[in-house]
Amino acid sequence: MPKRIVSGIQxxxxxVIESIWRLGLASRFFILVLLKSGTSLRRFNLVxxxxxxxxxxxxxxxxxxxLFVGMVLGLQGYxxxxxxxSESAVGTLVALSLVRELGPVVxxxxxxSRAGSAITAExxxxxxxxxxxxxxxxxxxPIARVVAPRFWAGVISMPFLAAMFSVMxxxxxxxxxxxxxxxDEGSYWxxxxxxxxxxxxxxxxxxxxxxxxxxxxxxAVFEGYDAPPTAEGVSGATTRTVVTSSLVIxxxxxxxxxxxxxxxx
Amino acid sequence: MQRTTMDLWVGLFVVMGIxxxxxxxxxxxxxxxxxxxxxxxxxxxxxxxxxLKVRAPVKSAGVVVGRVTNIQFSTETYDAVxxxxxxxxxxxxxxxxxxxxxSGLLGEQYIGLAAGGDEAMLKAGDKIMKTNSAMVLEELIxxxxxxxxxxxxxx
Numbered sequence: 001m002p003k004r005i006v007s008g009i010q011x012x013x014x015x016v017i018e019s020i021w022r023l024g025l026a027s028r029f030f031i032l033v034l035l036k037s038g039t040s041l042r043r044f045n046l047v048x049x050x051x052x053x054x055x056x057x058x059x060x061x062x063x064x065x066x067l068f069v070g071m072v073l074g075l076q077g078y079x080x081x082x083x084x085x086s087e088s089a090v091g092t093l094v095a096l097s098l099v100r101e102l103g104p105v106v107x108x109x110x111x112x113s114r115a116g117s118a119i120t121a122e123x124x125x126x127x128x129x130x131x132x133x134x135x136x137x138x139x140x141x142p143i144a145r146v147v148a149p150r151f152w153a154g155v156i157s158m159p160f161l162a163a164m165f166s167v168m169x170x171x172x173x174x175x176x177x178x179x180x181x182x183x184d185e186g187s188y189w190x191x192x193x194x195x196x197x198x199x200x201x202x203x204x205x206x207x208x209x210x211x212x213x214x215x216x217x218x219x220a221v222f223e224g225y226d227a228p229p230t231a232e233g234v235s236g237a238t239t240r241t242v243v244t245s246s247l248v249i250x251x252x253x254x255x256x257x258x259x260x261x262x263x264x265x
Numbered sequence: 266m267q268r269t270t271m272d273l274w275v276g277l278f279v280v281m282g283i284x285x286x287x288x289x290x291x292x293x294x295x296x297x298x299x300x301x302x303x304x305x306x307x308x309x310x311x312x313x314x315x316x317l318k319v320r321a322p323v324k325s326a327g328v329v330v331g332r333v334t335n336i337q338f339s340t341e342t343y344d345a346v347x348x349x350x351x352x353x354x355x356x357x358x359x360x361x362x363x364x365x366x367x368s369g370l371l372g373e374q375y376i377g378l379a380a381g382g383d384e385a386m387l388k389a390g391d392k393i394m395k396t397n398s399a400m401v402l403e404e405l406i407x408x409x410x411x412x413x414x415x416x417x418x419x420x
Contacts, residue, residue, distance in 0.1 A: 167288050
């Protein structure tokens, strides 16, 4: 067999083994973060500090994009529904697509690129400048002090951000269809309220956003902690955070949707 | 512990998040507190339920008085057994007539109750005796064509 083919197969095998290795490492790291989060939850002002950076500072991008997504949904929905004379159902369309899918998913994608990348870069740079090692020297556990507060802040802020995204979207749809186009206000709200169910739509959307919050922050934190301690390594880790968490969000969304909405109505 | 402006912002963030969840559940989702202790369950056998689904509303005079909680097929009578959870505020006579109706031309299907004149009321676990199946379009067209053919023959 030619040498080139052999080495090609070898490199594929190497990559597969390498990624499985990293997956195992990531799982172990995730368990470690959960085990050591007791200390950081007891010192809750560490989490509050991180909530400010991940949650509060992501607020503007979430609110503005929620508004625009809702406005576009309203416009597009109106254009299509109006052909069938059922433009009053536009409220249902906007609310259901936001609460079930777009709210959790788009908010999580934005969160991954806004806050997730920042977490990775911060932790990666701390590692590159040997701040984490210095903490270890002072008998301060870097996972409990640095990683766990960031993880919990992300997990807490994600459902809130998704809910705000959905609310702003519904408001944006209202703005375009009722205020600008002139769909009847009563039918916008009443059709929405009769179609959206608390248990099946809102609660499931909330559960989805909790899952996404855990996934995004776990990936971001791990990539930062595992980043090679060089400038190039940190930049690569930041890219990987955004790419991996986007893929995980979309894949997880499919799995969760299949579990939640199968056989319902 | 000293307070910082950061705490204020985070508090504001959490409050806004909770308000957003409240708006979603109350304004968008119309969460009506549904207390299962204040409801009673009745059943009804239907020859054909058409497109009736679990969670479909049970209406009387257009007002929602309950929900469909379960639909099963009975091998004893070979028809569908529909279980309905009714609001305890609304009591119906024993000879109430239940039929599967459609809201609008293409809308969802629901169970319509027309109250009878019996003195005795339906109790929990009772069965509605008078039922009317869903209207199935194919059957309707078939019947129409059959009648048309019969008319043509009479000439």
